[in-house]
Amino acid sequence: MNRSRTSRRGGRSIRSYTAEQAQPKSNDSSSEVSFPASGELDQVLKRIRQDFGDSSDVLIRRLVVGKETAKQAALVYMNGLVDHNMVSEFVTESLLDTVDEEPDRNDAEGWIQFLLHRTITSGEVQVITEWKDMLLSILSGNSVIVLDGCEKVISVGTQGGEARSVSEPTSQLVVRGPKDSFVESVVTNVSLVRRRIKSPDVRLENMKIGNFTNTRVSMMYIQNIAEKRLVDEVRRRLQSIDTESILESAYIEEFIQDHTFTPFPTIFNSERPDVAAGNLLEGRIVLFVDGTPFVLIMPAALPQFFHSAEDYSQRFDISILMRFVRYLSFIVLILGPAVYIALTTFHYEMIPTQMLISLMAQREGVPFPAFVEAVLMETAFEILREAGVRMPRAIGQTVSIVGALILGQAVVEAGIITPVMVIVVALTGIASFAIPAYNLSIAGRLIRFFFMILAGMFGFYGITLGLIVLVAHLNSLRSFGMPYLTPFSPFVLSSQKDTVLIFPFWALRKSGSPQSPGSPQGGQQPGQSSDQNSGQRQSSRQSPEQSSVQGSQNSGQSSVQYENQPLTPTEERKAENKLQVEPLGSQIGGKPGRWGKAFHKLPEDEDSNSSKSSEEGNQTS
C-alpha cells in the first residue's frame, strides 16, 4: 500500500515532487477555460491522449452525429472502468441513432442541448466545462462525449467494470441476521443502506478527497435526527483534509479523529449495512469511502465497540449475558497477565494454599521470572497471530494447530514456561477475539503490556494506579465532542437500557420521539434502543421517528423540546447531564485545514465543549 505519509506530515517525499510536477500540467490546462478556441476535435483528442500519457486504457470512439450537419464527435472512456454494454447500447447507439435528426440550433449550445435532451438515453448525464473535471470524469468511469467546436463536453454515467459482488462480511459475522456486506464501490454501498431506510430524510453528500487519488467520499446522515452541528463539523473536517492519497477509510479516520495520542479508536467502522443503517437512525453519520468496504461511523463512544449486531437478533436476556461476557473479556484482556504477575510475585498470600503449591511446583526449574515469561509468551502469541492473518487458507489451519498447541506444549515440556502462563496467555488471546470491534481489541492488546510492566514492578498497587489513569484517560477522550465513556460517565440513566444491559425492544422506546414528516404524530411504534447500539434493524421497523431523543446526539432536537416545557428537577438534571456533540472547529476560531495535518487536540477545545454544552443545557434553567 502506498501511503504518502511524509507528504501528509509536511515532509518531502518523492511523491510530492512528482505530484508537483504533475500539477503544472493540469493547472495549465485548467487555467485556460479548457478548449482550444477552434475546438478542433482532433486537437482536443490529442491533448486528452497526451494528458493520459498515451495510456492504452483510454479508448476513443469517433462518431458522426446529426443527419445533415454531420458533426464530428468522439466518445472517450476508460477501458475497464466502464460497462461496455452500457456504452454501446445507451451511448454509442443513441448517438448514432441521430442520423435522422437535427438540433435546433447549429451551434455548440444547441448541439449540447440536442444531445442532452433528445438523444442520449442514459440516466446520468452532466455537462462539463472544466478540463480537469473532464479528466476526472473519465477516470471515474464515465464516458465523455466531445463535440467538434464545442467548449463543453457531456459526461455520461457508464460506471461499470469488474467489482466484487455483495457477499458475506468477512469480519463481524452473525448467526442470525442479514448476510450482505459492503463492497468497494460507494454507489453500491449507498444503495445497500438506502434499501433499508426508505425515507427522504436520508441525505447524502459527496466529495472528493485526496489530491492525487481523488477518492470519492460520501457522507450520509438522516436530516432530522442527526445533529446539525455534528454534520457541519464532519463536513468541515473532511473538507480540510489536505493529502495526496486516500486509499482506505482508515486514512480518513486518522485525519478527522479527535485525538492522536491514544490507542483507543474514536470512530467506529463496519462492513455491515444493517449496522450502518442502525447507527444512522440514532443520529450518527456514516462515511463511505470508495475502494473499501469499511464505512466509518461517527461519533463513537466506548460502549458501542462492545455491541454486536447479534445482540438484537437474539432474546434480550441472552444478549445481556453476551454483553457481560464481552466486557469481562476486555478486562481479562488487559488485566489477565498483569494480575497473574502481581499475584505470584507480590501477593502470594492471596492464592489459596493448594493452588499455591501447584504453582510453586510448576515454577521449579523454570529459568525466567514471571514477568519475563509473560512478556515472552505474549510476544510469541502476537507473532503467531500476525502470522495467522497472512496464512493462505490451505495451510492456515495447520499452522494454527502447530503454533498454538504444539508450541505451547513443547515450551512447557522443555521447562521454559510454566503451564499456568500458557493458560493465561491463551485465555488472554481468546478474550481478545471476543471483542466485536477489532480496533478496540488492538488497543487492549497494547494496553496489557503497559499493565504488565506496572504489575511487574509494583504489584496490585501498580495495577490500581494504572486502572485509575486508564479510566481518566478514557474519560478525557471525546469523539466529535461526545465524551468517550457515555453513558457511564456522564451518567445517562435512560441509556443504560442498551449498554451493558439490554432491555427488550418494547421497553426501549422513548416517549416524545421527534416528529418527522410523513410519520404519524407521536409515533409509538415498537421503539428502538437508545443511543449506543449499532445493531441491525429489521426492515419493518425503519422510521426515523423512532430514534432516541434524550440528549445523546440529538441535543439539538431535545433541547427544542426542553425549551418549550418547564423543566422538572429530573429533567433539569438530565439536561445538564446530557451529552453534547460539540463540533470543535467553531470553538477554535474555525481554522480550516488544521484538521488535515496531524494535530494534537488542545485542552481548551475540551473546555469550550463543556462550557458550550452546559450553557446549552442550562439555557432553560
Added chain:
Amino acid sequence: MEKNRITSFQLFALMLLFQMGTSLVVNLGMRAGRDAWISILLGMGYGLLLFGVFAFLYRLFPGMLPTVYTQILFGKYLGWVVGVVFIVFFVYQTGRDLRDGGALMLSTALKQTPLIVVNGLMIMSVAYVIHKGIEVLARTAIIFAVVVILIGSFSSILLILSGVIEMERIFPILGRGIGPVLETFYRQSYAFPFSEIICFSMLLPYLGNAKTGVKAGYIAILVSGIILSYTSMINVAVLGVDMVQRSPLPLMTTISKASISDFIQRNDILIVMTLIIDDFFKVGIYFYVALIGTADLFKIAYRKLIYPMALLVLLISLVVAKSLPEHLEEGAEILYRIDPFFFVVIPLILYIAGWIYKWRTASKKKAASSGGQLQSSAEPHGAEGAEAKQPEDTQGSDANQAQGTQGSDANQAQGTQGSDAGQPQGAQGSDAKQAQGTKGSDAGQQEDTQGAEAEQPEDTQDAQLAGSKRGSGKDQAVPDPGSEAEPTRGKTSED
C-alpha cells in the same frame, strides 16, 4: 477558573471518595473505644454544619472561588493573606495524604520499595489526571465510586457469611459514659475527616446546578459518615475493642479474617486497592484545589503549576515525618492545635462576615430600588442589565445569560480561567473572547472597597460575570493588561 462543569452526581462521588480517603485506613475515633461509631456520627453532624456554612457563602457569591470572596469579605490584603494560608494548608494536606497512601503500601504490600518511588508514582498519576482537567477527575470519580461501593458491599457480605461478626462486642453502648465520645469528638472526629470538606468550597463554583449540587454534598457527607461509622462498628464487632485500639490499620486485620472455605482468603489486597483509589482521589482533589487557589491568588495559569506543585508535594510527603508513628502523632497534634483555626475559626468568621455582607447589600438594594431608578440601560439589577452591557462581550455564554437565565449558578460561563491561558497558543477562540470580556469588565470596574458600591444584589449575573471575568483575567498569563487587580464586584456597567 475553567469552564468545566461538575454535575451534582459527580460532586457526590468526589466527596464520597474523598471522605473515605484516608479515614478507612486509620483508627477513627478510637479514643472512644467501642463507641467510636457514635463519635463519627457526631463528627458527621459537624461536617454537615460546616458544609452548610460554605454552601451559604457559595450562594452568596456564586461563581466565585473562596479565595476571591475571602478578599471581598476581608478586604484585599487580609483576604489575600488568608487565602495564601489556606493554600499552604492544602498543599501540606496533599503531602500528608500522599504520605499516608505511600505508608499504607509500604507497611502492607511493598515493603522494600523506596518511599519516593511509591509516592512518586501516585503523584505522577494524579498530575496526569489533573492535567486533563477537573471534569475528567470528576467523571472518573463516578466510576470508581461505584467500584468502591461494590467492593465494600462484597467485603461486608463476605464478613457476614464468614460468621466472624459478633455484635456483642459492641455492647455495652456508652458503657463508659458519654465522656470519651465527646472527648474524641472535639479532639479528632469533628476535624478528621469531615472538616476537610472545606477544600470542596473551592470546587463548589464549578457546579453545574447549584441547588442539587449542594444537596448532593449534604448527602455525600451523610453517606460517608454512615459508611465510616459502620466500618468502625464492624471493626469492633470482629476484632474486639482492644485489638482495634492497638492497630493503626484495623480494617486490614478485619478483612483478613473473612474467609470462606479456604478459597477466598486474605482479601486484604482488595481493601488495599480500595484504599489506594480513595487516597488517589483525596490527593487529587487537594492537589487540584491547591492549584487553582494558587493560580487564582498569584495569577498564574494553573496548568503551568501542575508539575512544580507535584514535585513540591512529593517532597513534602517525604519530609514530613521519619516514621509512621511520628507521622500519625504529628497528625494528631496538628489536628488538635492547628486545625481548629481552619475548621472552626475561619469558617465562623466567614459566616459572620457573609451575613453582614448580605444584610448590608440587601439594605442597599432596598435603598436603590426605592430610589426609583430605572434599570433600563445602565443599572442592571436583573437580567436585562446583562444584556445592556453585553455588546462588548460576544461570548456565547454571555449571550445565554442575556436571555435571562438567572439564579442558577450554572451560568458560570465565567469562562475560561487558567485552562486556556495555559496554552501558549492561547489567544484563540475563547481566550480571545475572554480577553475582550475582561477588558470590558476592567474598564467598568472601579476601585471599590467593600460595601461602597451601589446596589449590588449579590446574585445578579453581573456579580458572576464580574467576578468570573476578573477571576479569569487573573489567570491569563499573557494577554492581560493587568489593569485590574482589585477584588471588586464592581458592576461592569457602571461606567
Added chain:
Amino acid sequence: MIRRWVGLLMLGAVVLLLSGCWDSIELNRRAVVSGMAIDIQQGDKPKYKVSLQVIIADEISGKYSRGGAPVAVYDGEGRTVFEAVREASRKVPRYLSLGHINALIFSEELARDGIQDVLDYMERDAQIRTTSQVYLAKGQMASDIVKVMTQIGKIPSSDLAQKSQASSRLLGDNYRVEIDDVIRALQIPGGGPIINGVKVEGDLQTAPTKSNIEQINTPGILQLEGVGIFAGDKLVTWMNPHQSRGLIWISDKIQQTAMVTGCADAKGFVAYEVIRSRTQVKAELKDPEHPVIKISVRPQASIKELNCDLDVRKNAVLDQLKQELDKVIKQEMQSAVEEAKRIKSDVFGFGSVVERANPKAWNSLKSRWSDVFAHLDVEYNVQTVIRYSGMRDRSYRSQNTKEEE
C-alpha cells in the same frame, strides 16, 4: 524549545521509577511455611526454639518429585520468636514466607511458662494470618508435632487444621481457636484463653519417617486431646472431654455433637445427636457485688441410637428422655464451670456479660474479678427439644419383648 527540554526532564524523572522492582519475589524463591512450632528451652537465659514446617512443592505436585517427604522442618533459636525465625533462615535456601501458616503449636512447657511474649510477633506481622489455629502440644515437644507424616493430606499442618475443624463440627469437644481469639481472651480481665491440645498418639519414633504412612495401621497419628485452660497467659490445667464440652456448650460454639444418656427408667443407653443449639448467657445484678449468671441452652437433638425398650412416640416418654438429656448437659456445664472456678480463671467471658448488663457495677468488680468469679452463682437452664428419631421410632427390642410376653 525549552518545552522540549522540560519534557525530557520530566520523562527522565519518570524513568527513575522504572529502575527496578524491589519487592517482587518469584514463587520458586519462597519457602512457604505451613506450620510453626515453638518450644522453650529453660535455663538462665531462656530461649525459644522455633520449628518451621516448610512445604516442598515439588514433592506434592511437581514433576520432579524425588519421593521425599512433602515438608521439611527447619528450626532456629533465639531470645524472641522473630529472632529465632531469622536464625532458621540460615538453614533454608529460600525466602521464608509465613503467609500460609495454618497451625501454630506451643509446647506445654512454654504454655505453663506464659505465652504472652510469643504472641506479639504473630499479630504484629502483616503476613501471618490471624486466622491460623493454635494448639498446645500435650506432654510432648511442639517440634514433634510438626514432624508427623500424615496419611490423608500431604501437609501435616493442614491435616491438623482440618482435624480440628472436623471434630469441632462433629464432636463438639473443641472449637477452632485462632490467634486473635487467643489474644482477645488474654485481655479478659481475670480470664484467659483456651487452646486445643494435640499429641502424637502412638509411636513417636516412626512418626517423622516415611514408614509412618506405608502401612494401613498408622503408627503415629496426630490426635486432638483435651483443651487447655489458662489463667492469664499461663496454662494451668487440662479439661477432660466432658468439661471441655461443657465449655463449648457455654460459649455457644456447639455445632453438632453426640450425647449419651441413660434410658430413664429402663436399662440401656440412648444416644442423641445434637443438631443445633443456642446458648444465651445473661447476668443478673440484683446485688451489684454478687452477680448471678444465668445460662440458658436450647439444643435440638435427634435420637440416633435407642438401645432400650422405650416407646418414643409418646410425649411423656420423650419428656422423660428430655429430662435426662438436660441433666447430662447441665452436668457437663457445671463441671466446666467448677474447673474454671477452681483455677480462678474466667475463660467463659462472663465478665463481659456482666459489663453489658451493668457497666457501672462492672467498673468496681473489674479489678477483683477472678476472685468474684471463683464464687460466682451460676444458674443453668437447659431446654432440649428432641425433634426426630431417625428412620424408626421404636427399637426392634420392643418387638422381642412383646413376643416374649
